[in-house]
Amino acid sequence: MLDQLAHALRTHHPDRPAVLHHTRTGATRTRIRRGELADLADGYAAALHARRLTHGATLGLALRPGPRALAALIAAHRLGLRVAVLDPTAGPDVLAAHLALAGPGLILADATAQAAAGWAAPLARRADLHLPRLATLGPVATLGPRLPGCAPRLRPATTPVPPRRHDPDADAVIVFTSGTTARPRAVVHTHGGLTAGLRTVTDLVRPQEGTTVLGGTFFVLAPALAAGATVALPARTPTALARQLTHLTPAHAYLTPPRLRTALAAGARLTGTLWTGSAPADAALLRRAKDAGADTAWSVYALTELFPAAAVEESDKSAHTGDGDLVGHPLPGVRTRLADDGELHLTGPAARHRYLGQEPDPWIRTGDRATLTPDGRIVLAGRLKDMVLRRARNIYPGLYEPALHIPGVELALLVGVPDTDGDERLVALVQPDPGTDPRQLRTRLDGPLQRMGAARPDALLFGTVPLAGRSRKPDRAAASAHCARELAR
Structure with missing residues (x-):
């Protein structure tokens, strides 16, 4: 999928907008065009290669979602690097433990994350940003505009990059989920598993060329851009998001349940298909989305270890009258089983390969109690985990x-x-x-x-x-x- 995306950005309508953003005044602006995004990814790949980051090396990313983060991911994929996704809001002790476990050869951080660890720390704490000084944990480079006190910028280069070694079983990404500060836990996905997840999203959502898709996550950006759609990053405030939805009339919009609730409370009007996930979304919320104009409203059941796993549309969810939370049929390739205590286990082509430092295990223990309907649909009955x-x-x-x-x-x-x-x-x-x-x-x-x-x-x-x-x-x-x-x- 990422190879397809890199090629499509350069060869298919390179002058079209790739990513839009919503300004404070309410206007929509083009953040970057398709050809420019391809050039940026090439430039980052050359710059990382010049720093001797080669196949199998680990690159840490402490970046806000957006075109630079996506370009860095494409560049890392091209070089066969393993990306460790770092959460600046996790707190300094936890973040330091994550970095120690992943051992990145280079950390790419935007100026905001670095300032939050330095001169802007008092302001950053009000926004739940608590960082150790990244420079004390390894080599750091700034991606994007640089502020005083930040590390030197990673400037796109033009030097040749050798062809990527195609290895679907190699590690692609590390995402930290749980554990303790002393023993962090991290999900490891391979290049093959990541590709399978992106294909599942593409087959589920089916983004169309020339349309607009609203959403900010990697699993929204990559499939939409590969299909030729334009992606709009959601506005930050509910009022601005409501105006943005009205102005853009996106064919698809992905919003977490909390953001969807606040947008609806601000009077948002929806169009096309609404997708929500990352938190429980009951039938009443999906009905509110359709009452606000959405043609269809879907709840997606996903885990860090397997994205996505199942999906259900509002009409089916509303028709469920039994106990528990219906999350739908497992998506193609996803298999289910129930443990003796009722815990739902999942596996499939997009399942994580292993937890970092542990042996591979194809089955994911979800921590969710569940039942399966006669036709194989998943009904959640509460969580077993302490999460x-x-x-x-x-x-x-x-x-x-x-x-x-x-x-x-x-x-x-x-x-x-x-x-x-x-x-x-x-x-x-x-x-x-x-x-x-x-x-x-x-x-x-x-x-x-x-x-x-x-x-x-x-x-x-x-x-x-x-x-x-x-x-x-x-x-x-x-x-x-x-x-x-x-x-x-």
Whole structure:
């Protein structure tokens, strides 16, 4: 798919807009044209090759979605590099652990990410950006405009690049998901698996040449541009996004459930097909999308380990009257099985190859309890994992709970509390040591909570952490119920 994309950008209407963006004044501007995007990818490939990054080397990316990030991915694919996707909002300790595990030969970061680690750190913390100084963790180059104090720019070059060694079994991308700071967990996809996922998206969405697709993720950008469509990056505010949807009338729009809800609340009118995922989307939300003008509205079930896995349209989801959340038929090539405890396991051509540092395993343990209908559709019945899903973001408590155990804390948990529309609130339940002043402890916890970045809890509660079982382990379900009662008072 990426080879096809690189060729199509240069040979098929290279003067057409590739990526659009929405300005603060409400106007739509061309960010980059198709031929320019191809040139940028070629230039980055030459520049990376000149830095002696060759087949199998690891490239770290700490970039916001957009044409430069896509060009860097195309360049990395051309050189046969392995890309480690770095999340600047994960907090400095977690990000440092991810970098130590991946060991990138070079980190590409935009000026915003680097400034957040330096002179702009106080401002960045307000936006949940908490970074270590990247330069202390390895070689860094700036992609795009450079601000004072940033690393030197990676300037596109024109030197020849050798032909890529075609190896579908080689590592293509590392995406960190869970684990602890001491032992991070990362999903590894091969070039063949990544291609299979992109083909599945293409066959599902079927973007058409000359149309506009609204969305900002890699799995939106690559298939749409390869088909000859123009991609519009979603505006950041609900009001601007509502205006953008009205102005562009996209044939397809991909929005996470939280963004879709806020856009609809701002009066957005939809056109064509609406796709939503990354968080639960119930039938009522899909119906609201169709009431706002969408011809069809789809919920996509996907995991970092397998994207996408299943999909269901609003009419089928609304017709489901049984228990659980219908997420649809497995997409072509995806196979299912249920473990003894009801956990859903998945495999398929687009499944991750392994977790970094572990042996390959074709079957993915989703952490979701599920049932299968007689015709093979997947119905979710709740999560087995401790993961908390907030605003379409996966938060793994085990990653951050150790930071809460400061002097004066006897026990601490991060739990999810059900919120409206299937979302969750993240709550820290802290049990103080006997005799500890809660007011002083709250002050001392400010630092650890700030360092959690985008995983900072919505609420901090003091109380007794429930225990269960013969081993008296913390009972997360009981803790969540306790927090829900306290917050409802």
